[in-house]
Amino acid sequence: METFFAEFIRWLPKVGLSHFLIVSAILFALGIYGISTRRNAIMVLMGVELVLNAANINFVAFSRYGGVNFDGQVAAIFVIILAAAEAAVALAIVLNIYQRFQTVNVDEISTMKE
């Protein structure tokens, strides 16, 4: 068992910039999929959050490995600020839509007003 773990750990590649980029690409693709397929508006918002997190991982990874020193981390902070503002406004819009239409399914809301 110990030898198996040792072999497994030796088999793992050294982690570099590309591994972080690939994780963020997976998160980005999943977020896009969630945005475009979910019916519930709140699930769409969760997809948006996944996409923003993917972008943030890229910023921080490039600030670590890519020679973009602390500028990448400052950009990540601004992305987090905008995500907070976006979530608050979007939730307010969703609540308003629910009061008006009694549903938050994005395919049933096709008119601008009743």
Next chain:
Amino acid sequence: MELFDIAFFVFAFITVVSAFIVVFSKSVIYSAFSLLFTFFGVAALYVLLHADFIAVTQVLIYVGGILVLMLFGVMLTNKIVNVELKTGTLHTIPALLLVSVVAGTLGGLFYSTWKGDVAPPPPPFESTTKTLGEMLMTSYLLPFEIASVLLLVALMGAAMFARRRTKT
């Protein structure tokens, strides 16, 4: 360095698997709670990238703020009698096509620029908070102030917008 690699793969696995659950789970509540694990996994990745302040900010704002806001949204937009809180999916096939195109493009791009060698040996870990604070107060002062005004406007607008209207 081996501990770093193992930690990276563990946290990347947690992040990706819980993101899959977020996207593919039928229940809104399950999605919201696995989004919690995704956010924690991303915060751990930030720690591995020597960005301690960003990691703490991620936990505070995403987990403590945005996720709670999402849960409030779930609770407020479902009727109590509507027990199952299920959510359906729309046009899955075009979305799968789109996502495969996006993921293929990104993967191909990363693969074609793949550097076999890893990063230069890391500098000794030091806290980034002081540097970030100084940068926010000097070279990023204007975006910082704009962001503060934007947050004020957005939160006030959201509060006003979400208020229950009285019949007029």
